[in-house]
Amino acid sequence: MYRKICNNGFTSDLWVQRYFECRKMFTTFVPAVNDNEASLLRNDERLIIEPDEVANKKLRLDSSDRVKKRKVAILLGYLGKNYFGMQRNPGMKTIEEDLIQALLKAKLINDEAFEIIQTIQFQRAARTDKGVSAARQVVSLKLPEHGNKDDINSFLPDEIRVFGIKRVTKGFNSKTKCDARTYEYIVPTFAFAPDSLCPNLSKENFDIDEKVEALSTIDGQPFFEYRVSPEIINRVNSVLKLYEGTHNFHNFTSKIKPLDPSASRYIMSFSCSEPFVSRDMEFVTLKVKGQSFILHQIRKMVALAIAVVRNLAPEETVTAAFQQERMDVPVAPSLGLVLNQVHYDKYDKRYGTDGIHEVLEWRELDDEVVKFKEEYILKYIFETERNENSMLKWLATLPLHSYSTREEHGNS
Template sequence: MTVNFLHRLCVSVLHGWLYKCAGIRWIMSEESGNVQTKPLKRVEEGNRESGENGHIRKKLKSDVEQTGDERKLPKRKVVLLLAYSGKGYYGMQRNAGSSQFKTIEDELVTALIKSGCIPDNHGDDMKKMSFQRCARTDKGVSAAGQVVSLKLWMIEDIKEKLNSNLPPQIRVLGLKRVTGGFNSKNSCDARTYSYMLPTLAFAPKDYGTENSTAFRLEPETLQRVNRLFGSYKGTHNFHNFTSQKAARDPSARRYITEMTCGEPFVRGGAEFAEITVRGQSFMMHQIRKMIGLVIAVVKGYSGDEVLKRSWGEEKVDVPKAPGLGLVLEKVHFDRYNKRFGGDGLHECLEWTEEEQAILAFKEEHIYPSIVETECQEGSMASWMATLPIHDFEATAKGAQDKDRGQDDDEGNGSDSAL
């Protein structure tokens, strides 16, 4: 009797204890034999609602995106090193709703979608992938070292897949991981451009252009050209070298660290030279006008003093050299490299390993395009024929107005100079 009573009591207690532990699963450790309990429902509810588990679930969702074929891939902020020949394109920046004016970014976005790097809807709204470019290059302008930043899915063989979906005159030459808050425009400390032109541009104004390929630049003339370009170094008010900038607008003051013309060389039977200019940032048309004014002075249309006068408050009629020949060579990230380049997690944004690929692209796509177009169309000779209509001695508000268009100043990291 006592035994039966004790048996029933033990069974009753055991049932009650099991009832209270409903929803608990028992896991026997294979190594120690210890019993562990883990909640089943409550973890799932925590993931759905709040608390530590919910936070973890949210974090994972932001770090991993799901593609159409249900693969989960990490989404990361990167920079792409781009090289392109701008011939046949209406500049770098994409113009939403203007598909008839194809740009470099149109081609890049299409390649990103086809390669599976971004969702289809990111092509319609580039802010969704935090897209930013270092410089807005104008119609027909090329680049050997353009850098864009964006978030994309880290698929395998990204560069190879992107290039397989890009035309030959646009190449992705490098890719690097960057910090989550990196912005290629705002993080850029300086930009270096080159401008390739026929040395005929520095011939006296009475020199005939019938046999333009015969002209050769004298060393003394090259020295004078470089003295004039050297005058641009430092900080000056360049309101006369862009459009829609008032003389007292603080943003018209720009800092130039280098501007020189290299030794002449012969291509396609004609003599060319390459001008290099580096500055913190540039405004729309600024570089082309800086070159145009020096050409006008060397050819004898104005005296040297016009450069200094152009930095004053009065309006000066500054001619704008052709866009052909302008190339974005390199963008510089000195501050970023100093802060993050040696942290063990990120790379310096230098492209030493890609230098050979950059040079090869220029030799195959950029230089031939500039030389062939110049020799066939004579854009520099045609532009020089317009120099006599400029009045370099008087103010010329009317002449400035005809140049006006969209201002390409992007603030601290503005770019375009075109």
């Protein structure tokens, strides 16, 4: 059975193309055209061959392959322990690798998307480094309309949770549409105890074990019993405030030259919380909000602030670090660093009330997020700090740094 299509406004080339596409797509064809039909083809009249079996097969293909997809934003949290960061990296255990595998197992993406995730416009709001956790991370991608968080979570480890999925605009990109990121650094307060309170501390004849032993006693008491004074909290806040504004942070990362435009970053706020006690140890939360951050920037800012408060470096060292000269700045441990929030204020203002899309504040999920954060992220930080003394051991290395300018060697 075939239909004869004549030249009634359609170009002959288009119909010839459609004819051969049908022949290539399906294995069932009518017998070869006879001489009369061939002459019709030569006279710019086209044959569209549609046996009933072929038409039915085409209908089945259309219904199974054309799954409607929409651009969505996914809010998730994760414990960074045992992961080599957020971003997918072949051969490495990363958060994205586990998430993408879960999407595949839930049949929300196909094999092609699993191999080349860019085909579904996948993007993350922020990169987190090895061992760094996130309470609220956002990724954007295209998913089938029926996708839901329970299907994804059923294939994820408990340390990674999808909290919610929201429809976003077609052009939404979780990275470029993000106005700011808020990180927290949870640190035991004994980190701010002045070195003068710890006996037998000296740069000479440095021995890490001896230094840790000396730091274990603060003003005659075990280090974990230390309780910070309001005066020191005020001091911490005054140092953190020096980071606010737009500065050149080339000394707070690696492999970025002083004149590289990417070194310039805007810090909106940086402050220290009131102290609180967990596992018999006192902690504070340092909260920093900025447009974006570069590798190790937050951990280096925290490290230099601790050194200043401990009187290992003068306060002027912070502002000096914004200059072009290369400076020796230590890196604080990754344990206490948490991505706490990603902000979409401009997007929410423009699209959040259009009746189709929702704001990306996710406040309705706060209880679920806080529960996950407490049960996994904070619990791990507090227990690890108490059992492994990671901050105490790191503090022992601080006197090794000069906190002054240093000569460049080669192209480093």
